Amino acid sequence: MVGLRVGWGWILGMCVVVGGEAQSDKGYKREPPDPTFSQRPATKVQSPLTREGKIKLDVMVNDATGKPVVGLEPWEFKVLDNGQPRKVVSFRRFDGVQAKPQPPVEVILVIDMLNLPFQQVAYVRTEMDEFLRQNSGRLKQPTSVALLTDAGLRVQPRPSTDGNAIASVVNGIKEHVSTINPAMGGEGWVERFQRSARAMDNIAQNELKKPGRKLVIWVGPGWPMLNRPSDGYTDRQQRRNFDSIVEMSTALREARITMYSVSPVVNIQAGQNPLLYQRFLTPVKTAHDAEAGNLGLKVLVVQTGGKILGPDNDVVTQINRCIEDANAFYRISFDPPIEEGADEYHGLKIVVDRPGAVVRTSTGYYYGLVN
Secondary structure (H helix, E strand, O other): OOOOOOOHHHHHHOOOOOOOOOOOOOOOEEOOOOOOOOOOOOOOOOOOOOOOOOEEEEEEEEOOOOOEOOOOOHHHEEEEEOOEEEOEEEEEEEOOOOOOOOOOOEEEEEEEOOOOOHHHHHHHHHHHHHHHHHHHHEEEEEEEEEEEEOOEEEEOOOOEEEHHHHHHHHHOOOOOOOOOOHHHOHHHHHHHHHHHHHHHHHHHHHHOOOOOOEEEEEEOOOOOOOOOOHHHOOHHHHHHHHHHHHHHHHHHHHOOEEEEEEOOOOOOOOOOOOOHHHHHOOOOOOHHHOOHHHHOHHHHHHHHOOOEOOOOOOHHHHHHHHHOOOOOEEEEEEOOOOOOOOOOEEEEEEEEOOOOOEEEOOOEEEHHHOO
C-alpha cells in the first residue's frame, strides 16, 4: 500500500511549481498540481479459495517472433524473488478472445508537449489524429488522453472507445509555446524534469483509485535524465530521492500500470544521450544509490515491463504495437517473505517453461510499502 511520502518538489533539493493557471480546453479538466497523498482502504479479506498473494503482477509472455504465448498453466511459471522461489498463490490467464479482462484494459495516451521540440508538436498531433480515427474511429480499448505542457497536466475525464470524439477534443487544443526553452540551460532541464516526473506521479496516484490494468503510452522523447554523480547530492537529498523512487515504483505496480515510450525523430539537445537511461537500470536498494536519473521515463518503462519504441516518425504503428500487449497476459500473485526492513528492495524474475519465451513484468518491488 502506498504510504505517505515526502513531497516531489524536494527532489534535487529544489522546490518547483508544477503548473500555473491556465484555461482548460473543452473536454479536459486540470489535475491539481499538488494532490494530497492519502492512505488507501485496506483490501477486504478473501476466502482461502479466492485469496490473492500480497504481490500481484501482470505478466506478458511472447515467443521469439513477438507473438503472445497463451494457454500456459500455473506450473509452467517460476517466480524468483531475490533469487528465491515463491509459491504462486493465484493465477489467471487472458487471451483476449475466450478470456477477456474485466474491466477492459485502459489505454492512456500522454501527449508530451513540454518536452517535444515545438516544430514536432504539430506532427505528433497529426499522427495522434490518424491513430484515433483508424478503423472508422472505433478504438480497440477504452482510451483517454492526457496533455502535458508547462501549464500543467490536463486529462480527459473518462476513457472512451469513440476515437472520433477524442480526436475532435485533441484537435481543439490550442497551440502552445513552452516558456521553458533551451536558452535556460541546466535550469530548464531541472524544470522539465520536475514537472514531467510529477505529472507521471499524478497519473499513477490517480489510477490507484481505479480497478483494472492500464497501459500508459508516453508520446514524446521523455524528460531530461539529469545525469548528476551520486556524490553530488547531500544525504538529505538522496533520502528524498529514494523516497520518491520507492513511492513511484509502488504506485505504478499497485495501479497496474505498464508504461511505454513512443517517440518521433527529434533533434537531440547538446549533452543529451538517448541511451543514458541504461545506466540507471540498476536497482536502487539504498538512499545512497538514489539519483534523479532513476526516475527517467525509459527507466520506468523497463521497470514496469513495457516497451521502448522509436525514434520513428510512424507514431501510429508504434502506438498500435504497444496496444498489442493489452489483452493477452497472465495475472499471478505470491506472498513476499517475512519483512526484514523498511523499503527493502526485492528483485523479481519470472521464468516460463517454454523454449524462446520472453517474459515482461515488474522488475522488482519495495517490501516496506506492502501490507
